Amino acid sequence: MDNNFDLVVIGAGSGGLAAAKRAASYGAKVAIVEGSLIGGTCVIRGCVPKKLMVYAANSNNNILNSEGYGLFCGDTFFNSEILLQNIKKEVFRLSEMHLNSLNKLNVKVFDGWGKFVDKNHIEITCTKTKTIINKIRGEKILISVGGKPKEFVIQGSEFLWSSNDIFKLNKFPSSLLIVGGGYIACEFACIFNNLGIEVTQVIRSKKLLNGFDTDLSTSLKETIMNAGINLICDDELSKVSKIKDGLELNFKSGLIKLADNVLIATGRVPNLSDLNLESLGLEKRGKYLKVNKYNQTNKSNIFAIGDIVDKPNLTPVAIEQGRVFADNVFGGLNRIVNYKYIPKAVFTIPELATVGLSEEEAIQKFTKEKIKIFKCKFISMSNTFKNKKSYSLLKLIVNKTDDKILGCHMFGESSSEIIQMAAVALNSGVTKKEFDMTMALHPSVSEEFVTMY
Numbered sequence: 285m286d287n288n289f290d291l292v293v294i295g296a297g298s299g300g301l302a303a304a305k306r307a308a309s310y311g312a313k314v315a316i317v318e319g320s321l322i323g324g325t326c327v328i329r330g331c332v333p334k335k336l337m338v339y340a341a342n343s344n345n346n347i348l349n350s351e352g353y354g355l356f357c358g359d360t361f362f363n364s365e366i367l368l369q370n371i372k373k374e375v376f377r378l379s380e381m382h383l384n385s386l387n388k389l390n391v392k393v394f395d396g397w398g399k400f401v402d403k404n405h406i407e408i409t410c411t412k413t414k415t416i417i418n419k420i421r422g423e424k425i426l427i428s429v430g431g432k433p434k435e436f437v438i439q440g441s442e443f444l445w446s447s448n449d450i451f452k453l454n455k456f457p458s459s460l461l462i463v464g465g466g467y468i469a470c471e472f473a474c475i476f477n478n479l480g481i482e483v484t485q486v487i488r489s490k491k492l493l494n495g496f497d498t499d500l501s502t503s504l505k506e507t508i509m510n511a512g513i514n515l516i517c518d519d520e521l522s523k524v525s526k527i528k529d530g531l532e533l534n535f536k537s538g539l540i541k542l543a544d545n546v547l548i549a550t551g552r553v554p555n556l557s558d559l560n561l562e563s564l565g566l567e568k569r570g571k572y573l574k575v576n577k578y579n580q581t582n583k584s585n586i587f588a589i590g591d592i593v594d595k596p597n598l599t600p601v602a603i604e605q606g607r608v609f610a611d612n613v614f615g616g617l618n619r620i621v622n623y624k625y626i627p628k629a630v631f632t633i634p635e636l637a638t639v640g641l642s643e644e645e646a647i648q649k650f651t652k653e654k655i656k657i658f659k660c661k662f663i664s665m666s667n668t669f670k671n672k673k674s675y676s677l678l679k680l681i682v683n684k685t686d687d688k689i690l691g692c693h694m695f696g697e698s699s700s701e702i703i704q705m706a707a708v709a710l711n712s713g714v715t716k717k718e719f720d721m722t723m724a725l726h727p728s729v730s731e732e733f734v735t736m737y
């Protein structure tokens with residue numbers, strides 16, 4: 285077999301797949317190396333299976349809140365085994381779909397873990413036998429190996445789960461401690477809580493979702509506590525011991541609790557330890573690989589994208605970086621990724637989403653006097669007949685100097701769908717006056733964005 289390629293991609297996740305397909309579409313001879321299932325974090329153990337769980341949790345929430353509409357569902361029963369089996373099937377279907385499209389584009393797929401021999405050669409180790417099964421050469425190499433959960437070292441850490449373990453389960457536990465206050469921790473807390481599992485969440489500070497607008501994180505905190513999540517602030521898990529019926533959990537404050545399982549969601553780190561990068565002298569920026577605006581490392585033939593570079597670690601960002609890389613290197617274009625208005629969502633219940641600057645960031649950048657805040661908090665119509673009502677919060681941050689909208693934030697139903705479209709407007713430099721001149725769509729939640737004054 286001819287083992288010489290124009291491009292070798294290490295890692296078939298969001299970024300690697302996008303780059304390999306785009307490069308192959310320009311006629312490049314491409315190989316992709318993957319040690320696990322094709323699809324990466326997003327498809328196999330991230331966005332996709334998580335969102336399917338969110339749909340399940342929202343369905344249960346709707347059922348439990350349906351009596352006001354005259355709908356009586358009797359005793360509902362949640363079988364987590366069915367949900368988890370269906371999710372595994374769907375994830376496998378998507379993985380196969382990606383594999384088929386790689387085959388159609390003549391991208392050669394190598395099953396195994398890749399490691400640098402030198403700046404052009406990659407050695408591939410078989411996932412099962414752990415023996416070296418191949419050595420391939422790439423004129424260009426793209427590293428797209430993604431991230432992994434940060435290690436959490438305490439006594440009893442062998443009993444802890446990471447988000448990866450959740451997607452391998454055959455059945456949900458009946459109680460769970462979640463450690464962390466970031467988006468992954470909050471999403472799982474809402475999923476499990478809304479599926480009837482007893483959830484405790486512990487955070488080191490008082491604030492959930494660091495980096496998000498404080499109004500959004502405060503709204504989420506109030507809502508999840510009302511929804512029955514036991515949120516412990518200013519404390520840390522210090523020791524886990526196995527007892528007869530589950531785990532005993534010790535906290536720094538002296539608190540002791542019991543739970544079936546513990547999910548650690550305290551952040552992710554780039555997955556760079558097993559690539560033999562040291563021998564190449566690739567420069568780093570903190571924990572990330574250092575790249576220029578074209579995602580090129582300090583070795584001119586080696587590029588890096590996705591969760592291993594210091595940019596928002598999100599699927600659409602990895603995909604765009606992969607496509608831009610291929611357009612530039614194999615398509616003769618000169619593009620750079622636009623990082624200016626990246627919309628973000630947190631799929632809690634209800635969800636929240638954001639684009640642009642938070643109030644805190646806008647004050648820091650422009651001062652308090654130069655910005656104007658528009659805010660609207662209300663119970664939306666969909667809650668009218670619900671026993672457990674949750675509010676929506678919509679917020680605009682406007683630059684007083686030129687009337688441009690600097691940030692658009694929303695907590696409440698459908699906020700991810702709404703903020704995606706707001707991102708188009710912000711990216712085009714929309715002003716508050718243009719929002720005001722836009723006709724409202726009634727009755728909707730998002731109409732408040734064009735009627736706030």
Ligand SMILES: Cc1cc2nc3c(=O)[nH]c(=O)nc-3n(C[C@H](O)[C@H](O)[C@H](O)COP(=O)(O)OP(=O)(O)OC[C@H]3O[C@@H](n4cnc5c(N)ncnc54)[C@H](O)[C@@H]3O)c2cc1C
Nearest residue numbers: 295297298299319324325330398429430590591597598599
């Ligand atoms: C629980 C969870 C939920 C998430 N939810 C969202 C969301 O809702 N929206 C969103 O935008 N983002 C979300 N993300 C983040 C998103 O999944 C990542 O940003 C995205 O997958 C990064 O893509 P990537 O190409 O950098 O890496 P990945 O998709 O992680 O792919 C890397 C691939 O490289 C492979 N690999 C690693 N080392 C080697 C090696 N040496 N040889 C061969 N193969 C190797 C891995 O097996 C993996 O398949 C979520 C992440 C998690 C963990």
